[in-house]
Amino acid sequence: MHSGARIGFFLLLTPLVLWLALLIVIPHIDMFLVSMRERVGVRQYETSFANYLTFFTEPLYIRTFVRTAVMSVLATIITLLIAFPVSLYIAKIVRGRLQQVLFVLCLIPFYVSELVRTFGWMILLRETGLVSNLLQWTGLADQPVEMLYNDAAIMIGLVYTSMLFMVVPLVTTLESLDDSVIEAGYDLGGNGFSVLREIIIPHAAPGIVSGSIVVFMLSLGNYLTPTMLGGKDSLWFTEMIYNQFIVRFNWELGAAFGFMLLILSSVIVWSMLKLTRQSLEETMA
């Protein structure tokens, strides 16, 4: 009986260990080793920090790195600002069937792939696209307007892509908030703003933080949206990694970039948790 339980434990542990080791730990070790190689000649490599040095001495790479981080944080904040009222409405204001319908409506865009969704935005925003034609038809613009290929287009794409990943955790945490607590807040003389600040937001904090982490990671690691919607000014760090690996055949620098991205995202998520005084256990629970 006892040994049977132990076998069961190891059997259940095996997929997890295999998953972690084969798909996460070993590839990262390999990646780290590649990033420590420096090409000194044809088929000649030396161990050195040269690739990391290149990253820190070339202002372009640092700029792209910082830009990607700032844009991702901004996308996370905008997503939160849009998703919070939506979630509050779904979780607390509508009831019954309509609640489910609204929730499914948030989900529907994710039935198609990200590529198709991004193409959809391109059709809407391009110079000969729907929005431009509509503006001309209503007389608000007297010539075609180009709304694609700029940072605003990237931002729209990122927020749209990650909306669902903010709405789901928010709705879940908000639903667990007892209505009587909100009523008690009003009974004790609170107004809409103070109830939101003192009761709803503190209760929703774990949902806000976990949603923000997911949205931030998705934006930071997004390749498709910035490349397709950003055009000639799309500078995104994942694109640089792709370029180093595929176009330049420079795996060594690409691997170093990959590691820098890993460090960056870990640091930002860690400081986000510290700042909001949330722990990872609470957030993921």
Place this chain on the structure above:
Amino acid sequence: MKKQTVMLTAVSLAVAGFVSAANAETLRLLTWGGYAPEDVIELFEAETGYTVEVTKSNNEEMIAKLRATGGGGFDLAQPSQDRITGPQLEFGIYKPIDMSKIDKGQFIQSMLEATMGNTTVEGEVYGVPHVWGTSGLVMNTAMAADTVKDYTDLCDPAVAGKVSYRLKRPTLIGFAFAMGMDPFAAYGDADAYSEMMSKVEAKLIDCKANVKTYWGGGDELMGLVRSGEVVASMAWDTGGWKLNADNPDITFVAPASGALGWIDTFVLPAKGQADDAAYAWINFVMRPEIAARITAAAGNFTASQGADAFAEDALKARYQASFPPEAVDNIKWYPPVPAGLEAIEGGVLDRVKAAQ
């Protein structure tokens, strides 16, 4: 228990499926879109009994894929002739071609010899030519022909916001020629090449405000030109000819400084497992009537001797309109890219992309 048996059977069947997909009867072809049309594959499979699996790609991805596996996963690949010696020296991803198994008589001799010469490493030949073409300017002649005669004219204020090009190495090379320099002559001298590229970099940064977007894929460019959002672009000849069929104003124009000529080849990946099938495919598609089918699908001419006779008249007419005899003589054929040159170009391209 019964469930387990079913599972086991399913797994072993799946494994068997993977194994049989890689046996010697299958030719795994890594190629460009249009180079292996369905009808040609059917004819080949019916005649030889081999099965053909096609993966579509481009130069950089082909080399990256083969590098990742050390030259495995595919039995035949089709990179351009200038991208063979460099990657071979650096990564060793190809194996030599046994010329005795190739039916040399089917090739245009001058092209075969030039490609063999350009793909020779340590006395071994690594590539034979297949499809060739050029890159130059695709434009709406009604709207841009007066302004745009050469690559650098894409920076003219008259076409501001209505031009496009790729942010890739052909653009750097094309601009260098249009600016009166000869980048191919500087291939062997890294310092001279860097200096030349920094001039091109300044020009491209200067030109950036004029560009609508840097196109990435052929379909994206087609959309931009067809909708009229872009009136002139640096692109492949076939792109212009395809659009010409829809809109007679749009066509391919060889730039004043010369179109850039490329030849896509056949190479054998180092760990290819179906060399016989690969040789059979090469000899099959170089037959004039088969080569003409590939020309019809890809829009480019092949190195097959006598295939011109089978080509469509419309395509021939477009070719002759784009290439008067002096423009053919002016084509700049890419010489082999020395290993390490990409790093210089990569830095330039990154800085252009980042410039405001």
